[in-house]
Amino acid sequence: MNKKSKKTFNWGIIGTGGIANAFSKDLDFLDNHMVTAVLSRTMRNAQNFSNNLVNCKAYDNIESFLEDEDICAVYIATPNTLHCIQTIKSLQAKVPVLCEKPFAMNFEEASQMIKQSNKNSTALMDGMWMRYLPHITKLRELLSKNAIGKIESIFAFHGQNLRWSDNPRLWTKELGGGALLDLGIYVVSFCHMIAGSPDEIIASSIFTKQDVDSKTSMVFKYDNGLIANLSCSMYDNQPNRAIISGSDGYIEIAHTFYAPTTIKLYKNDKEIVEHKNDYEGHGLRQQAIYMEKCVSDNKLESDKMTHKDTLEVMKIMDEVRRKTGLKFG
DSSP: OOOOOSSOEEEEEEOOSHHHHHHHHHGGGSSSEEEEEEEOSSHHHHHHHHTTSSSOEEESOHHHHHTOTTOSEEEEOSOGGGHHHHHHHHHHTTOOEEEESSOOSSHHHHHHHHHHHHHTTOOEEEEOGGGGSHHHHHHHHHHHTTTTSSEEEEEEEEEOOOTTOOOHHHHOGGGTOSHIIIIIHHHHHHHHHHHOSOSEEEEEEEEOTTSSEEEEEEEEEOTTSOEEEEEEESSSOOOOOEEEEETTEEEEEOSSTTSSOOEEEEETTSOEEEEOOOOOSOSTHHHHHHHHHHHHTTOSSOSSSOHHHHHHHHHHHHHHHHHHTOOOO
């Protein structure tokens, strides 16, 4: 573990699952971020998590947790259906929040969360960590320089064979399970980052016996002629690449497109430019750095993914669900 500096940015984590552990471990690459508090449904789970960290307090009560004056920001890493209420409680306590994706179950919840951020003048960030990674910064730079000309098509796929997993958050309707919210949010957010909100959405899903989607495929159409083909699946491993093609070439983002990886630019004149990946760690820490910046600059939102961006993505997700018949509650 890296030696932390005296002036640290202290995180409180709500949740003790896999993503909470990944976030905590990735902070070890930073010299001024650490986890100093954790909240779980049971004190046993909280203590098991905190025992692996230095000077981390365990809580099983959210009110006591939010009264911890050492916490600089909260990372919410609980099942999807808890994001809204836990975010609102944190913001009402004037504790900045980084909320794991999907940000909310729907547009209405997201609106309520952002309203509380504004009302309490407290920072709120969408945990779409992909948008903060170095290769995505490079992608945006290439597109801003018109490297592939007019964008014509976007392809993005996110499939993992999760049949072996008994994690209830994946398969349980009451916890917001299914492929779209867990995996599809990446392809939707990626497409939105590049092209904005589509003018027409076509979508179809395959459902499990628990009535959540195991697979969802989407086609986004734009009035400027751009078309996006997107898919997500919990039943099969997909290449998990993304391609943006234009009039002068295309950009390929290697496996796994939403995590630190390599980008290749293919020009129509056969020139190939590779932007190699030399990133260490998971990548979750990049959004933590941005949260610290938001807090220090007294900003309520990140310019990498604004509240407007979040609302637009959630509106798209709601429309996909409407088209496929995927319902919660």
